[in-house]
Amino acid sequence: MTPVDPSLSALRRCAAGHADGLAELFERHGTQVYRLCFHLLNAPAEAEDATQDVFLRILDKASGFQGKSQVKTWIHRITMNHCLNLLDKRKRAPQTLLDGDLAPAPAAAAATAPLEQSELAHQVRDLIARLPEDGRAVFVLREVEGLSYREIAETLELAPGTVMSRLARARERFRQLAGPAARDLGLLHDDD
């Protein structure tokens, strides 16, 4: 017997318009949704708005959830699609975003993300933000969130082979962006 997805009942309550269902979904998945938005958009204020939008989308689509995937995977998919749409819009209208929003100063970053203390992590996020969008999504899901290839394929609705090739290209690009100083900075392992 397959275990019941604990988020499923919360999603059903959410679909029926019960605030406690949405609150439970946020409690279970809010941090990861915010983290995905944060790493994909690399702009804390934008990540907050995106998280809010993602949960409103979850609410809108809740009654249409067919249970073909886990609720978590479904929420990841909504998050990734929303962030990729935002990145697409940002690319088409770059003047609407301030430079400082994309790469916040350490003090600003500390104010919006108090748990982030490392300048190194900040540099890595900047490098991730410079990856191509399709590769960035796969890279974040794998290297930051630690999802399996199968989970990434389900989330992004891609073939596993496409996930692997995109990840390989994104890793290679990341190494290039990090430059020769990457190993000295401790960004990469010795065996890389």
Added chain:
Amino acid sequence: MTTKDPNPLFSDDLRQELTAVSPPAGLGQRVLDSARPSLAMRRATWRRHALALAAAGVLGFVSFFGAQSALLSWHGAGQGDQSQTAGEFSQDLSGLRDTFHEYELDQVERSLRALAEMQGEAQ
């Protein structure tokens, strides 16, 4: 489910720092506040659906039992007619039998009387 990457790009410490990002306090409440109109609309829609379902259920119940009752009453009336016809037939039959007996008795009486007259004449 997350899996341990056998060949991760980042060290465990760096990855821990990357994942040590939490949503700002109050974001959950902000999400709930912004969702309230949509939640209220959904509750109203669900209530309407529930009412429509209940009404359809009651209507179906009434229709089903109404139809069944009508069917039974029609069937009962049919059976009643049949028994009435059988009763009437039985009554008619009984009347016919009585009439026949009366005729028979009358005939026997007439025959006896005629026989007595013939005997008297002969004496």
